[in-house]
Amino acid sequence: MGDIISLIISGIANGSAYALLALGIVIIFRSTDTVNFAIGDTGTLATFAALSAIAAGVPIAAAFFLAIAVAGVVGIAAERLLIRPLGHGQHLLFVALVITIGLGLVMQAGMGAFWGNTPKPFPPLVPGWIQVAGVAISLNKIAATVFALIAMGFVAWFFGYMPFGIAMRASAEDPLAARMLGLNTGRIASIAWFLGCGLAAIAMFFLAAESSLNPHIAHSPLFRAFAGVFLGGLTSMPGAVIGGFAIGVLDNIAGHYISANYRDTIVFTVIVVVLFVRPAGFLGSIRKERV
């Protein structure tokens, strides 16, 4: 019993990174119809920038916010330069997907060329360990969970109450109607990409401190974040968050009780089964409602 509780607790802590990435994916997908496969690498790039800043004497806390800003700006640039010129249309969804995959690969190569491919130690925002219900958890993980919850609270408030957030939901539902009201759909897209990639930077910042930083570090967490997104439903923000945490826990339990070697297989088996039963995920809708 104590085992399972500790697995759940550390699973939630791991899941916070997946939840942040998943939320970023959904924000970008909902407002610009683009599945951004480069989101993890954007977060990694921003974390490398933070590492260079830390090496130059910038305090870690400041470097953390720098990482968010760098990822956000890279996100805005990617949307403006690579996605927006494509225009709109069904087949472009696929084109945009391939473009973001390509962008991710280019970023990984660029990071490798600039910072090298050998793993680099990365300092935690908060060093140390604590005991939670008999489980030793790094304060870095606790901080990640707390920041994930804060970020999610912010996103919920922003989309629920801020005119700009409401405008983003409206634009996701009917971009032409949003334009008819004078809502600036271009600016909406920029803010979505800034937010989404900023959240990815938070996730990668904490993940780097858990292990170390290398250009390919986003690969496995992005994989799990997508699993969380599909579990929760591609269109639902709360669904993505819950899905991300659920994957963290599932991953931990599978790795402990079955085999660490088959974690990915087990996680994806469960997802395939879930999607078989509920193709839209737990909280998503397959088609955006039209009235």
Place this chain on the structure above:
Amino acid sequence: MLDMTSAPPALAAEGVTHRYGGVLALDGVSVQIGTGQFVSVLGSNGAGKSTLAMVLAGLLAPSSGTVRAGGHAVASRGHGGPIAGVSLVPEGRRLFGQLSVRENLLLGGFGAGASGRETRRRLDEVLASLPKALRDDPGRAAATLSGGEQQMLAIGRAIMAQPRTLIIDEPSMGLAPVLINQVYEWLSRLHADGVTILLMEQMATHAVRHSDMMVILDRGRVVYAGSPQGDAASAALISGYIGEEAL
């Protein structure tokens, strides 16, 4: 009556032609919407009413021709929003179904650049003009409203921008007569408050009754422009197969 000779028209199209690929939707259309007027554009399905509405709102750049607002030629704008002071209630209402009544209204003000405080003030004002069901539960999702409620909300959302000119595209579509009356009563009140109204309709009855001027479109061309009353108007309506029930 306003003096039409000194004030430039609120909106004007000059030789506007628009093609969608090979389809000619507007063919050399010239119309003037005088400031303070209530103008109806009538035409059967496919006549080009919605295209003209989009062009005059500044939301669609025509293939050729000029649109003027208050005497100034309208250039195509950066993010492609409507002309300042002009609001469009589009065909089919296009409410945000997953957003609440309140959120739909709020975006009408926000999109027009009103401050948060000003938007909230207008919101109270506009809510007061809406049917009781909407006033009582502004948190309801727009998708759950009846057709009549949706049309009223769509008008409310447009006037949150406090437009000087309101363009409304087929508001009676799919509505029961009693609801159509409600919609037209509201348009009359807005007109009495000084808002220029440009109405696109297939159903002539109400439109003719409320208008100062009538324009009839047929396959993208203006076939009549003038008084909505009189023999010439009736003849034009009949030849355009529009709203026999009006006669």
